[in-house]
Amino acid sequence: MATDIANSGTVQGQPVAIGEPRWIRITSITVTLLFLGIFLFLPLIVVFTEAFKKGAEVYFESIREPDALSAIQLTLIAAGMAVPLNLIFGIAAAWAIAKFEFPGKSFLITLIDLPFSVSPVISGLVYVLLFGLQGWLGPWLAEHDIKIIFAVPGIVLATIFVTFPFVARELIPLMQSQSSEEEEAARVLGAGGWQIFWRVTLPNIKWGLLYGVILCNARAMGEFGAVSVVSGHIRGMTNTLPLHAEILYNEYNSAAAFAVASLLTILTLVTIALKAAVDWKSQVEAREVRAIREQGLAEA
Amino acid sequence: MKRAFRPHSILPGFGLTMGFTVFYLSLIVLIPLGATFLKTFSAGWGHFWETVTGARALASYRLSIGASLVAAAINSVLGLLAAWVLVRYEFPGKRIVDALVDLPFALPTAVAGITLTAMFAGNGWVGSWLEPLGIKVAFTWLGVVIALTFIGLPFVVRTVQPVLQELDPEFEEAAATLGAGRWQSLKRVVFPELLPALSTGFALAFARAVGEYGSVIFISGNMPMKTEITPLLIVTKLSQYDYAGATALAVATLMMSFVLLFLINLLQWWSRTRYA
Numbered sequence: 001m002a003t004d005i006a007n008s009g010t011v012q013g014q015p016v017a018i019g020e021p022r023w024i025r026i027t028s029i030t031v032t033l034l035f036l037g038i039f040l041f042l043p044l045i046v047v048f049t050e051a052f053k054k055g056a057e058v059y060f061e062s063i064r065e066p067d068a069l070s071a072i073q074l075t076l077i078a079a080g081m082a083v084p085l086n087l088i089f090g091i092a093a094a095w096a097i098a099k100f101e102f103p104g105k106s107f108l109i110t111l112i113d114l115p116f117s118v119s120p121v122i123s124g125l126v127y128v129l130l131f132g133l134q135g136w137l138g139p140w141l142a143e144h145d146i147k148i149i150f151a152v153p154g155i156v157l158a159t160i161f162v163t164f165p166f167v168a169r170e171l172i173p174l175m176q177s178q179s180s181e182e183e184e185a186a187r188v189l190g191a192g193g194w195q196i197f198w199r200v201t202l203p204n205i206k207w208g209l210l211y212g213v214i215l216c217n218a219r220a221m222g223e224f225g226a227v228s229v230v231s232g233h234i235r236g237m238t239n240t241l242p243l244h245a246e247i248l249y250n251e252y253n254s255a256a257a258f259a260v261a262s263l264l265t266i267l268t269l270v271t272i273a274l275k276a277a278v279d280w281k282s283q284v285e286a287r288e289v290r291a292i293r294e295q296g297l298a299e300a
Numbered sequence: 301m302k303r304a305f306r307p308h309s310i311l312p313g314f315g316l317t318m319g320f321t322v323f324y325l326s327l328i329v330l331i332p333l334g335a336t337f338l339k340t341f342s343a344g345w346g347h348f349w350e351t352v353t354g355a356r357a358l359a360s361y362r363l364s365i366g367a368s369l370v371a372a373a374i375n376s377v378l379g380l381l382a383a384w385v386l387v388r389y390e391f392p393g394k395r396i397v398d399a400l401v402d403l404p405f406a407l408p409t410a411v412a413g414i415t416l417t418a419m420f421a422g423n424g425w426v427g428s429w430l431e432p433l434g435i436k437v438a439f440t441w442l443g444v445v446i447a448l449t450f451i452g453l454p455f456v457v458r459t460v461q462p463v464l465q466e467l468d469p470e471f472e473e474a475a476a477t478l479g480a481g482r483w484q485s486l487k488r489v490v491f492p493e494l495l496p497a498l499s500t501g502f503a504l505a506f507a508r509a510v511g512e513y514g515s516v517i518f519i520s521g522n523m524p525m526k527t528e529i530t531p532l533l534i535v536t537k538l539s540q541y542d543y544a545g546a547t548a549l550a551v552a553t554l555m556m557s558f559v560l561l562f563l564i565n566l567l568q569w570w571s572r573t574r575y576a
Contacts, residue, residue, distance in 0.1 A: 025389055028385050028389070032386075035303070036382060040453070043407075043416065044418060046418055050415075050418055055478050092321050093317070094360065096314060100311075100314045111325060114329055117560065118477075118554065120514070121531040121550075122336075125336070125547070136339075144351075183311055191326075193311075196311070224513070242409075243515070254418075261411040264407075265407065265411060273399070275399075276395075276399040
């Protein structure tokens with residue numbers, strides 16, 4: 001393909017009339033690669049070189065010490081709570097919005113998207129104002145000896161808030177674009193609600209669902225601003241991985257900070273790879289479905 | 301797919317799913333946000349106004365909004381070019397580059413912050429090239445722009461890319477047969493088609509940048525009046541137990557975000573009517 005364009009004067013099979021001269025193509029590609037190289041590729045290299053600056057021993061020591069392990073544990077707890085809850089919410093919201101007509105629907109969709117337009121810092125602050133000592137419920141909580149802010153529940157809540165729309169916003173447009181005919185047919189044939197969902201709807205939305213879960217999980221494990229406000233930064237108690245990296249960095253322990261950051265970077269790379277795989281898989285499947293339909297039409 | 305108004309679907313589960321949606325939405329998002337607004341107004345207008353128009357607050361808006369605008373502008377130009385290159389040209393490693401565009405979405409902001417700082421500090425990989433030229437990035441407002449450019453990068457690319465993919469080359473061919481030069485047909489035929497998506501991408505990148513915290517605080521140096529962004533000022537007030545002050549700034553920021561959200565919805569509506 002690449003040689004095609006360079007030699008024969010076509011762009012992706014299109015005649016040269018809509019292609020650009022060679023020097024413009026080469027300049028555009030070079031500028032793009034330089035920009036993306038500096039902003040996307042170089043940071044990945046920097047994370048790992050900084051992490052291994054003091055050798056592999058320091059690296060593995062930094063991610064095996066007790067504070068790091070407890071940060072890993074808390075990060076897993078927060079994501080382990082936030083992802084399933086937001087998944088259930090996303091499915092429920094998409095079902096209600098895509099399968100039924102009711103007034104105020106687009107307003108509801110806007111409200112669901114709201115956490116995306118709120119600064120992470122404010123996402124944490126709202127819970128401090130609700131559950132903190134100065135907050136609405138603070139005195140009552142203190143009386144009953146329940147700690148939410150500067151404790152694990154606050155971190156979980158802040159994580160749920162920032163990852164709230166991820167699954168819903170993947171599923172809503174996807175389910176809206178699919179007609180309900182298959183579900184209605186199943187209903188007429190006597191299937192119950194759960195049966196319809198598991199047998200008919202779920203197979204149709206599985207890639208979108210997976211996509212949303214992958215992105216939701218990445219954000220849940222990596223959230224910094226919101227969690228930072230509610231955590232109180234108690235070492236070994238209320239530090240997630242990103243907060244632990246920040247503390248190490250501010251203590252001028254750069255190698256350890258980047259070692260922790262490298263774990264999060266690996267998570268990011270896995271996320272991107274999975275996302276690309278899901279993209280590819282769902283495209284292949286869509287093509288197969290289309291081929292089968294066309295074949296069916298041709299035979300009919 | 302549009303369907304006629306149907307109050308009674310034969311499908312079950314409306315009560316359950318709608319009920320849970322509204323309940324969960326209220327519990328997690330609406331009640332906490334509402335409580336924040338109530339808290340501000342219970343502290344009184346005078347105090348609110350005093351806080352949000354204080355000199356330090358004004359300086360922080362200037363930096364947050366100014367740097368976000370510059371970053372979104374950089375992303376519009378280079379993001380448009382990147383989308384074009386990724387859709388129209390072939391080069392080795394294209395699929396990997398394409399996948400990497402999502403990196404700023406998925407990379408934790410704190411990791412981005414410390415990494416960009418390491419890169420752009422005077423002794424860093426990029427900073428050591430810029431230092432002899434007299435350009436200081438880390439711990440200046442330029443650093444803020446760099447961090448905001450990084451986190452806003454995917455927005456323009458990812459909104460323009462699908463539109464460009466759907467754009468039928470026939471229009472460009474028609475323009476060419478009618479005697480338009482390549483540049484003319486790009487300007488008159490292609491660019492107007494991309495404009496709604498490009499504007500949406502710009503607005504999304506800007507909205508994200510205004511509230512950004514994690515990737516900025518490491519590289520900015522955080523000097524009051526100079527390199528202090530608004531979200532950081534909120535955190536500073538909180539750590540000084542000035543809850544009323546933090547809340548007032550938060551409400552001001554929230555109101556701006558809501559205006560932006562409304563604008564983005566308008567832009568997306570424009571895109572939809574344009575491409576429908």
